[in-house]
Amino acid sequence: MSTESPLIGSFSASPAQQLDGARIGVVTFPGTLDDRDAARAVTLGGGTAVSLWHGDESLHGVDAVILPGGFSYGDYLRAGALARFAPVMNTLIKEAGAQQTSSSPLPVLGICNGFQMLTEAHLLPGSMINNDHLKFICKDQVLRVENTSTAWTAQFTADELIAVPMKNQEGQYVTSAQELEQIETEGRVVFRYVGDDPNGSRNRIAGVTNERGNVVGLMPHPEHAVEAGYGPDDATGMRNGTDGLTVFTSVVSSLAGGQQ
Numbered sequence: 001m002s003t004e005s006p007l008i009g010s011f012s013a014s015p016a017q018q019l020d021g022a023r024i025g026v027v028t029f030p031g032t033l034d035d036r037d038a039a040r041a042v043t044l045g046g047g048t049a050v051s052l053w054h055g056d057e058s059l060h061g062v063d064a065v066i067l068p069g070g071f072s073y074g075d076y077l078r079a080g081a082l083a084r085f086a087p088v089m090n091t092l093i094k095e096a097g098a099q100q101t102s103s104s105p106l107p108v109l110g111i112c113n114g115f116q117m118l119t120e121a122h123l124l125p126g127s128m129i130n131n132d133h134l135k136f137i138c139k140d141q142v143l144r145v146e147n148t149s150t151a152w153t154a155q156f157t158a159d160e161l162i163a164v165p166m167k168n169q170e171g172q173y174v175t176s177a178q179e180l181e182q183i184e185t186e187g188r189v190v191f192r193y194v195g196d197d198p199n200g201s202r203n204r205i206a207g208v209t210n211e212r213g214n215v216v217g218l219m220p221h222p223e224h225a226v227e228a229g230y231g232p233d234d235a236t237g238m239r240n241g242t243d244g245l246t247v248f249t250s251v252v253s254s255l256a257g258g259q260q
């Protein structure tokens with residue numbers, strides 16, 4: 001008989017082609033919206049999505065973790081501010097943070113509300129505040145992929161332009177001038193907004209990574225651009241709305257040693 005919590009299991013999205021060994025945890029918090037889409041993106045990317053719950057103290061041996069988008073705990077106080085104290089986040093901070101000395105640190109991706117949690121948890125630098133125009137935005141957004149050395153971006157080409165949806169209220173990325181300079185100098189901007197500035201983020205930063213490169217946060221939503229005909233048109237018009245899928249195939253490939 002299984003000793004696992006009934007909350008732990010695989011999402012039921014139908015896998016296209018799963019590779020053994022890439023078990024990617026997708027965490028659900030009260031108020032999470034995009035866990036099912038993130039799980040589906042994982043399976044379409046060739047991995048196995050494992051459902052994790054905010055109250056879990058264990059990551060159940062997953063190979064990577066996604067913190068999906070939504071309004072965890074109703075975005076009360078600040079988006080991500082309460083989620084940061086969930087039991088699963090305490091464990092994540094220990095297993096993915098700066099004090100972790102493993103030679104293959106746990107890959108973590110925070111998407112939108114997940115990015116907000118990662119800054120609140122100080123796994124990533126900077127903070128997220130209200131969009132400069134103080135309105136919720138919901139639009140397709142072109143991004144430039146500027147760092148392809150993370151597990152989540154390894155299969156993009158340098159400076160590749162991609163189009164994925166974005167939808168948020170607290171999406172303006174801010175840092176101190178000193179931290180901003182350090183992030184830029186160290187090449188830790190992973191995604192940058194192209195075209196109209198959607199929210200006033202410093203240096204048009206849409207996504208960053210930590211010093212070790214295992215933790216990545218981004219504001220727009222690659223998991224909503226993984227199936228032809230459903231995501232926005234690609235920046236080059238070539239991929240019919242599937243630009244986000246490379247995030248998920250990248251991590252699956254990286255976990256398999258970059259062989260796929």
Ligand SMILES: NC(=O)CC[C@H](N)C(=O)O
Pocket residue numbers: 068069070071072075079111112113114167168169170171
């Ligand atoms: N898409 C998301 O994750 C949503 C929203 C986010 N909590 C916000 O800033 O509005």
